Amino acid sequence: MGYSGFKIIKEGLFGQKGWKPVWRNPEPKPEYDVIIIGGGGHGLSTAYYLAKEHGITNVAVLEKGYLGGGNIGRNTTIVRANYFLPGNSEFYSHSLKLWEGMEQDLNYNTMMSQRGVLNLFHSDGQRDEFVRRGNAMINQGDDAILLSSEGVREQVPFIDFENTRFPIYGGLLHKRGGTARHDAVAWGYARGADQRGVDLIQNCEVTAIDIESGVVKGVQTSRGPIRAKKVAIVVAGRSSQVAAMAGIRLPIESHVLQAFVSEGVKPLLNNVVSFGMGHFYISQSDKGGLVFGGDLDFYASYAARGNLPMAEHVMDAAMTLMPAIGKARVLRSWGGIMDMSPDGSPIIDKTDTDGLFLNCGWCYGGFKAVPASGFAYAHLIAKKMPHKTAAKFRLDRFATGQDLLDEEGTGSQHNLH
Numbered sequence: 001m002g003y004s005g006f007k008i009i010k011e012g013l014f015g016q017k018g019w020k021p022v023w024r025n026p027e028p029k030p031e032y033d034v035i036i037i038g039g040g041g042h043g044l045s046t047a048y049y050l051a052k053e054h055g056i057t058n059v060a061v062l063e064k065g066y067l068g069g070g071n072i073g074r075n076t077t078i079v080r081a082n083y084f085l086p087g088n089s090e091f092y093s094h095s096l097k098l099w100e101g102m103e104q105d106l107n108y109n110t111m112m113s114q115r116g117v118l119n120l121f122h123s124d125g126q127r128d129e130f131v132r133r134g135n136a137m138i139n140q141g142d143d144a145i146l147l148s149s150e151g152v153r154e155q156v157p158f159i160d161f162e163n164t165r166f167p168i169y170g171g172l173l174h175k176r177g178g179t180a181r182h183d184a185v186a187w188g189y190a191r192g193a194d195q196r197g198v199d200l201i202q203n204c205e206v207t208a209i210d211i212e213s214g215v216v217k218g219v220q221t222s223r224g225p226i227r228a229k230k231v232a233i234v235v236a237g238r239s240s241q242v243a244a245m246a247g248i249r250l251p252i253e254s255h256v257l258q259a260f261v262s263e264g265v266k267p268l269l270n271n272v273v274s275f276g277m278g279h280f281y282i283s284q285s286d287k288g289g290l291v292f293g294g295d296l297d298f299y300a301s302y303a304a305r306g307n308l309p310m311a312e313h314v315m316d317a318a319m320t321l322m323p324a325i326g327k328a329r330v331l332r333s334w335g336g337i338m339d340m341s342p343d344g345s346p347i348i349d350k351t352d353t354d355g356l357f358l359n360c361g362w363c364y365g366g367f368k369a370v371p372a373s374g375f376a377y378a379h380l381i382a383k384k385m386p387h388k389t390a391a392k393f394r395l396d397r398f399a400t401g402q403d404l405l406d407e408e409g410t411g412s413q414h415n416l417h
């Protein structure tokens with residue numbers, strides 16, 4: 001079914017009875033060319049680009065829950081291409097370009113809103129660092145504008161400019177960054193993949209990976225065995241557990257990340273704003289809710305909910321930057337399981353098992369990566385060669401220590417990334 005303004009008006013006039021399910025609900029076939037384990041954003045975009053870019057359509061996405069029930073439906077929806085290091089910057093630059101064409105490509109309203117991402121700085125040293133980052137972004141072909149304190153005030157008048165402990169010296173504005181509706185991204189890719197013949201199989205947990213003489217043969221699932229020529233793992237917070245089914249011990253730790261949304265308030269924030277002196281960022285949803293979050297809960301966990309100390313820490317930072325937020329009531333909070341890598345950058349690679357591929361390590365930045373990750377992973381699966389934008393996301397960098405992509409310069413401690 002194609003979507004258009006005409007269709008919406010027609011359905012509005014005739015009782016919304018003509019909409020059809022957006023994807024099929026097929027039974028698993030005994031065998032596929034490619035099985036993708038995980039129906040999150042990355043799994044669904046991989047399936048879509050396998051079909052669209054490489055004509056590989058005998059594909060199943062196996063999801064243990066429902067499509068979009070993982071981190072893809074739990075994030076704070078920030079999209080940006082403001083990375084510094086070669087290896088990361090071309091990848092996220094490519095991703096942002098795919099975001100910009102996504103709604104036309106998928107014929108689906110993903111509510112992409114390029115409202116700008118504004119990172120605040122609070123000292124001369126931090127300004128220098130942001131100038132370097134801004135120059136790297138411009139060299140990559142993306143946009144960056146350095147704002148003075150007055151420039152920030154024009155964008156976001158409602159933050160605390162009088163704070164003597166953390167004065168606002170200025171900000172780095174990335175205008176093409178912004179937000180998108182997270183569920184719609186999953187649904188749009190799911191619909192596009194389904195239309196091209198991909199089987200999206202929900203309530204189907206992979207429990208084992210079948211390997212014979214170093215070659216992948218398929219998977220065991222809660223709905224029976226399924227054979228496959230290629231198997232692609234892309235399960236975010238569950239990466240270590242699923243890779244262990246193939247005897248792989250990953251350098252990934254799973255940590256909880258929480259987020260919060262307030263009741264709807266009048267328009268207050270145009271941009272996505274991040275505080276440079278505390279781990280806190282905020283934007284305002286189209287419904288008026290203030291959507292905000294901070295750091296990881298600092299312990300490894302598979303529980304998709306967080307604890308109160310981190311909630312208190314985030315509220316502290318919120319009140320420091322934006323005291324007005326104290327008047328809004330928190331409506332909801334939730335958590336997701338993050339696949340933290342030692343250098344804070346992802347892995348998109350083959351494994352030592354022939355036909356078995358791996359995509360993980362997205363830390364808390366994997367939403368913005370959804371299009372380019374799927375694009376690069378599909379390329380790797382189809383051609384067994386890395387795509388040029390993801391050429392540095394090799395697994396063996398953690399064994400050799402060479403070519404680590406330590407974007408934040410915090411060393412190899414997972415919970416610091």
Ligand SMILES: Cc1cc2nc3c(=O)[nH]c(=O)nc-3n(C[C@H](O)[C@H](O)[C@H](O)COP(=O)(O)OP(=O)(O)OC[C@H]3O[C@@H](n4cnc5c(N)ncnc54)[C@H](O)[C@@H]3O)c2cc1C
Binds near residue numbers: 040073078238364
């Ligand atoms: C609170 C929060 C805020 C965030 N904010 C941002 C942000 O603003 N910007 C940004 O870029 N990123 C953000 N992220 C990170 C981003 O959401 C993730 O990096 C990204 O969604 C992970 O990839 P995914 O969508 O494929 O994961 P998921 O949606 O988690 O998909 C993985 C899927 O694999 C399935 N699975 C697991 N094990 C199995 C199995 N054995 N068999 C079958 N299926 C299995 C799971 O059920 C799940 O659906 C945030 C994350 C959280 C939690």
